[in-house]
Amino acid sequence: xxxxxxxxxxxxxxxxxxxxxxxxxxxxxxxxxxxxxxxxxxxxxxxxxxxxxxxxxxxxxxxxxxxxxxxxxxxxxxxxxxxxxxxxxxxxxxxxxxxxxxxxxxxxxxxxxxxxxxxxxxxxxxxxxxxxxxxxxxxxxxxxxxxxxxxxxxxxxxxxxxxxxxxxxxxxxxxxxxxxxxxxxxxxxxxxxxxxxxxxxxxxxxxxxxxxxxxxxxxxxxxxxxxxxxxxxxxxxxxxxxxxxxxxxxxxxxxxxxxxxxxxxxxxxxxxxxxxxxxxxxxxxxxxxxxxxxxxxxxxxxxxxxxxxxxxxxxxxxxxxxxxxxxxxxxx
Amino acid sequence: xxxxxxxxxxxxxxxxxxxxxxxxxxxxxxxxxxxxxxxxxxxxxxxxxxxxxxxxxxxxxxxxxxxxxxxxxxxxxxxxxxxxxxxxxxxxxxxxxxxxxxxxxxxxxxxxxxxxxxxxxxxxxxxxxxxxxxxxxxxxxxxxxxxxxxxxxxxxxxxxxxxxxxxxxxxxxxxxxxxxxxxxxxxxxxxxxxxxxxxxxxxxxxxxxxxxxxxxxxxxxxxxxxxxxxxxxxxxxxxxxxxxxxxxxxxxxxxxxxxxxxxxxxxxxxxxxxxxxxxxxxxxxxxxxxxxxxxxxxxxxxxxxxxxxxxxxxxxxxxxxxxxxxxxxxxxxxxxx
Numbered sequence: 001x002x003x004x005x006x007x008x009x010x011x012x013x014x015x016x017x018x019x020x021x022x023x024x025x026x027x028x029x030x031x032x033x034x035x036x037x038x039x040x041x042x043x044x045x046x047x048x049x050x051x052x053x054x055x056x057x058x059x060x061x062x063x064x065x066x067x068x069x070x071x072x073x074x075x076x077x078x079x080x081x082x083x084x085x086x087x088x089x090x091x092x093x094x095x096x097x098x099x100x101x102x103x104x105x106x107x108x109x110x111x112x113x114x115x116x117x118x119x120x121x122x123x124x125x126x127x128x129x130x131x132x133x134x135x136x137x138x139x140x141x142x143x144x145x146x147x148x149x150x151x152x153x154x155x156x157x158x159x160x161x162x163x164x165x166x167x168x169x170x171x172x173x174x175x176x177x178x179x180x181x182x183x184x185x186x187x188x189x190x191x192x193x194x195x196x197x198x199x200x201x202x203x204x205x206x207x208x209x210x211x212x213x214x215x216x217x218x219x220x221x222x223x224x225x226x227x228x229x230x231x232x233x234x235x236x237x238x239x240x241x242x243x244x245x246x247x248x249x250x251x252x253x254x255x256x257x258x259x260x261x262x263x264x265x266x267x268x269x270x271x272x273x274x275x276x277x278x279x280x281x282x283x284x285x286x287x288x289x290x291x292x293x294x295x296x297x298x299x300x301x302x303x304x305x306x307x308x309x310x311x312x313x314x315x316x317x318x319x320x321x322x323x324x325x326x327x328x329x330x331x332x
Numbered sequence: 333x334x335x336x337x338x339x340x341x342x343x344x345x346x347x348x349x350x351x352x353x354x355x356x357x358x359x360x361x362x363x364x365x366x367x368x369x370x371x372x373x374x375x376x377x378x379x380x381x382x383x384x385x386x387x388x389x390x391x392x393x394x395x396x397x398x399x400x401x402x403x404x405x406x407x408x409x410x411x412x413x414x415x416x417x418x419x420x421x422x423x424x425x426x427x428x429x430x431x432x433x434x435x436x437x438x439x440x441x442x443x444x445x446x447x448x449x450x451x452x453x454x455x456x457x458x459x460x461x462x463x464x465x466x467x468x469x470x471x472x473x474x475x476x477x478x479x480x481x482x483x484x485x486x487x488x489x490x491x492x493x494x495x496x497x498x499x500x501x502x503x504x505x506x507x508x509x510x511x512x513x514x515x516x517x518x519x520x521x522x523x524x525x526x527x528x529x530x531x532x533x534x535x536x537x538x539x540x541x542x543x544x545x546x547x548x549x550x551x552x553x554x555x556x557x558x559x560x561x562x563x564x565x566x567x568x569x570x571x572x573x574x575x576x577x578x579x580x581x582x583x584x585x586x587x588x589x590x591x592x593x594x595x596x597x598x599x600x601x602x603x604x605x606x607x608x609x610x611x612x613x614x615x616x617x618x619x620x621x622x623x624x625x626x627x628x629x630x631x632x633x634x635x636x637x638x639x640x641x642x643x644x645x646x647x648x649x650x651x652x653x654x655x656x657x658x659x660x661x662x663x664x665x666x667x668x669x
Binding site for chain 2: 025051056057059061062064065066067068069070071072073074075077092093096097101102103104105106107108109110141142144164165166
């Protein structure tokens, strides 16, 4: 094991899969010579050349349209969108074509395509560059959507995604790229499945269901809560569609209380979907209403102080837990 | 069920007199097949045996048939909501086409696609897209893949003039030109964006739009199957030899309404206009007249082909009507690999 950044983990996954399968290629805006807006693809152009590391015009419909068509034509494209915000420009192709072709055409064709893109806020990029829009796509049958939170998962899940036969949205986070974590040594092959969550911290009093960058905030909140005698179990979903509901229900049967924590907006989003599934399948084990921590219901403000207010923080998680967990004896 | 008269269209490279004759007759047959197919679709709709969102290709047959005659079986096409003609011209069977339109298990997409969503990968038909212009990126990606694989396959992207209003078309033409992709953009100008004359929605000259991207463009009489074929051959040759994309504007006419339910049309186009195209500019009549005048065939031969196309289509519709619906288990099949 060694410690590398999320960014480097992604790059290793891409490079390893490109070496493993010569049908894999990557395209996007400024990804070749420049190495990508978030430097994920740095060095790939030098190793693989312009045939397999392709700069495109600044047009998301080109990137996704070409990816779909070339996947049908036998290639395995990795499409990098500079940010998730720009996926809206290509959302027709993602939703009306990539997600539907296999079903709509009676089992033909396969579209083995990975769309990589960072979502989320916290870097003062303003309202149009700070959105967490995964729920829009996670709603759509025919798509898979994953949101790894650690370098280990970033690498292992990206490798799985590139090998998968379905269109996959691989949602990164701008503030995760420099996060470091343990990853097996180079050459030590591993993958992480695209349909399994993981328990990041065990606890008996409440289950925190979370994903992406919010997972790290939940872990910090859990440490704070532990000091007050509340043991939170933290589940990192890793995959949003499909969701590992069994893992969540297993934890619920132990803790009987759940807080869902996400960076995105509250209404009609991922967290409400998860909460509805828990109510539907786990109602009898719940001893309290499900708590829900989200970003504020506003477009992301630019000013640092306002942006921090709009984003969900550790204290929001702690407050949501305390609202549904009885205070331990001796605590105030 | 047999439905092809010859294999003369499998290669556009045949130029001997006998081979040319074989090709023209096959094209004549295919146009009839499409015409009779659409007549049956209209009839199925009028007799309430089929739901209504079918967009008929009648009148435009020479475009699909002329273009596909210049293609190989392994070349790709993408199609539109008005796509029955493209599917048949590329080699789809009428029986499985009817089965699809009627929602049957033996349809090309197991009855899950319907009129606007037919794909047949065996004949290189990557699928019809019911989003106007929605195939432009996918077709360009398919062309990208064949060039990437060092295959000499060519891709044809069919779309109507209404798709000229969609921005993606210009995005991908820019890239296809830059990357010299083996693709032909075929704009079928049937004069109407649904219920509005294209001149009310489209500025400037259509072919000039492609030229802005340094893509050679030709405006063709889309009722003249031979002219379409000749232009397609030039464009295919250019694509196959790695010289890049081409753009064709095929001027044509939609005999029926925007869809089968669009019956009262006089508020947006005069009956006299429809009458002119049907009597003076019919692509099947034009090719038939030429075949006879050039003594490629006599009227008896053409009548035989007409009868054969008609009976093949009738057999196809019977196949579709009597075919079983999909099993209930199909409702959740094929969402994922």
